[in-house]
Amino acid sequence: MTTQYVHQAHYGNAGGIHTAKPQFTIHGNTVFGSQYNTSVPAGKAIFEIHDNRWYATEYHPGGKTAHALYETRGDNVHTTTFHPEHNPSEHVFEISSHLLRS
Numbered sequence: 001m002t003t004q005y006v007h008q009a010h011y012g013n014a015g016g017i018h019t020a021k022p023q024f025t026i027h028g029n030t031v032f033g034s035q036y037n038t039s040v041p042a043g044k045a046i047f048e049i050h051d052n053r054w055y056a057t058e059y060h061p062g063g064k065t066a067h068a069l070y071e072t073r074g075d076n077v078h079t080t081t082f083h084p085e086h087n088p089s090e091h092v093f094e095i096s097s098h099l100l101r102s
Contacts, residue, residue, distance in 0.1 A: 001028055006077065006093045022099065053080070 005022035021036040024046075031047035031054060033040030040046050044059035053068030054077070067082040070093075077093035079086040 002097060003027060005034070005096050005099055006031070007096060009076070009091050009094050022096075023093070026095065 004026040006024035006026060007020065007022050022034045023037045025032050025034050026049070029049040030045045031049065032045055033042065035042075040061060041059050045057050046060040047054040047070070048057055049055075049072070050068075052072040054070035054072070055068050056062060056065040058064045065082070068080050069083045070077050071080050072078075072095070073091070075095045076091035077095065078088070078091045
């Protein structure tokens with residue numbers, strides 16, 4: 001199974017964090033916080049992906065959600081209308097197979 005890395009689309013977009021290092025890793029249909037993201041519990045799945053939609057698990061800092069907070073479109077991750085900072089005109093994360101984004 002290939003690991004994929006989730007990087008911020010724009011520096012400072014996610015909670016004011018300024019880094020090119022991945023904030024999440026994807027293994028199959030499960031999303032984990034990366035070693036660079038200290039705001040989520042290490043080793044715990046914080047999202048589950050079903051039909052390209054990301055649902056928060058009980059380990060997510062905001063708790064489990066019945067509605068998807070994010071949606072994958074190609075290699076871009078967009079917020080859904082259920083996300084508190086939803087912006088339909090921009091994506092918030094990019095998925096890459098590389099640890100560091102060029």
